[in-house]
Amino acid sequence: MSTNPWLRERAMRTAFVRRSVSTFMPGERLEDAMAAAAEQQRRGVGTIFTKLGENLTRVEEAEEVTRHYLDVLDKVKSAGLRAQISVKPTQLGLDLDKALCFDNLQRIVDRAAERENFVWVDMESSPYVDLTLDLFRRTRARSPRVGIALQAYLYRTAADVESLIPLGAAIRLVKGAYLEPPSIAYPKKADVDENFYTLACRLLSAEARQAGGLLHIATHDPRLVDRLAAFIDQHNVPSAAYEYAMLYGIQRALQQRLVQAGRPLRVLIAYGEYWFPWYMRRLAERPANVWFVIKNIFA
Numbered sequence: 001m002s003t004n005p006w007l008r009e010r011a012m013r014t015a016f017v018r019r020s021v022s023t024f025m026p027g028e029r030l031e032d033a034m035a036a037a038a039e040q041q042r043r044g045v046g047t048i049f050t051k052l053g054e055n056l057t058r059v060e061e062a063e064e065v066t067r068h069y070l071d072v073l074d075k076v077k078s079a080g081l082r083a084q085i086s087v088k089p090t091q092l093g094l095d096l097d098k099a100l101c102f103d104n105l106q107r108i109v110d111r112a113a114e115r116e117n118f119v120w121v122d123m124e125s126s127p128y129v130d131l132t133l134d135l136f137r138r139t140r141a142r143s144p145r146v147g148i149a150l151q152a153y154l155y156r157t158a159a160d161v162e163s164l165i166p167l168g169a170a171i172r173l174v175k176g177a178y179l180e181p182p183s184i185a186y187p188k189k190a191d192v193d194e195n196f197y198t199l200a201c202r203l204l205s206a207e208a209r210q211a212g213g214l215l216h217i218a219t220h221d222p223r224l225v226d227r228l229a230a231f232i233d234q235h236n237v238p239s240a241a242y243e244y245a246m247l248y249g250i251q252r253a254l255q256q257r258l259v260q261a262g263r264p265l266r267v268l269i270a271y272g273e274y275w276f277p278w279y280m281r282r283l284a285e286r287p288a289n290v291w292f293v294i295k296n297i298f299a
């Protein structure tokens with residue numbers, strides 16, 4: 001459903017859908033995200049901004065997105081916000097021209113360095129994994145102010161983790177949000193969860209920390225959150241070596257619990273007009289909501 005234009009057209013105009021998306025998104029404008037980030041900062045929570053949109057078809061659009069992020073980095077600096085940014089390679093033109101995408105990412109990372117900030121590179125569906133890793137490696141060779149998302153549902157991720165540890169890379173570990181075949185991704189949720197735990201422990205290991213790595217534990221799964229907190233305490237992992245990362249508006253009580261326990265936490269705040277595919281993926285993560293929404297769309 002996230003890729004269905006017919007449904008997107010209709011759903012985005014539906015008041016019920018617009019209302020329900022506001023749980024995950026403070027608003028469509030950057031200003032809405034910045035206001036929400038200031039509020040999070042007062043609670044001791046850092047943020048990450050991402051402008052929704054993917055798979056662009058024109059070079060001009062990629063330029064527009066790049067300029068937008070350059071401006072975000074300036075605005076974040078002037079506002080004194082503890083907000084990083086997260087970008088999708090396809091938004092920077094990966095499908096159109098790889099060299100252009102690399103240049104765009106480089107411009108953003110250079111500006112982040114000037115503004116003492118940090119850029120995360122999202123991981124998209126499996127055909128993009130090699131290209132994204134290549135983009136990341138080349139950018140990371142020029143600046144440490146860039147990190148990459150890796151997906152625990154892919155079998156290959158264990159090997160990718162091993163190859164990135166010696167670089168002291170900042171890694172955001174996620175379960176993975178796309179529909180992937182069992183030939184490349186664990187079909188069972190229990191296996192994905194276990195792989196997440198194993199990979200996270202490896203990324204928190206003394207060897208990874210000595211190399212200078214940083215781990216973003218990006219999950220709302222309370223069981224994983226607690227198991228990894230136990231690992232962190234048991235192995236005296238310093239708070240500079242990791243952060244929990246969650247999406248704005250999801251598992252608020254768990255977020256509060258982490259803050260109260262003094263754990264570092266960042267929430268990713270999405271904004272922009274192109275929220276439909278992203279929203280559909282969020283629903284897919286919680287199937288109980290899906291029928292409720294479908295009934296309301298067609299009612």
Ligand SMILES: Cc1cc2nc3c(=O)[nH]c(=O)nc-3n(C[C@H](O)[C@H](O)[C@H](O)COP(=O)(O)OP(=O)(O)OC[C@H]3O[C@@H](n4cnc5c(N)ncnc54)[C@H](O)[C@@H]3O)c2cc1C
Nearest residue numbers: 122123149174175176177218219220221245246247282285
């Ligand atoms: C900061 C951050 C960055 C991300 N970046 C990427 C990326 O670059 N590439 C990528 O493929 N994926 C990314 N994701 C998405 C990720 O892959 C998962 O799809 C998503 O986080 C859901 O998995 P989970 O780990 O929270 O666990 P799940 O097992 O899916 O959920 C655990 C529990 O969390 C709660 N929960 C989870 N999702 C929701 C929801 N939508 N609404 C309400 N409750 C919910 C439920 O109570 C559920 O039982 C990112 C996620 C985060 C938090």
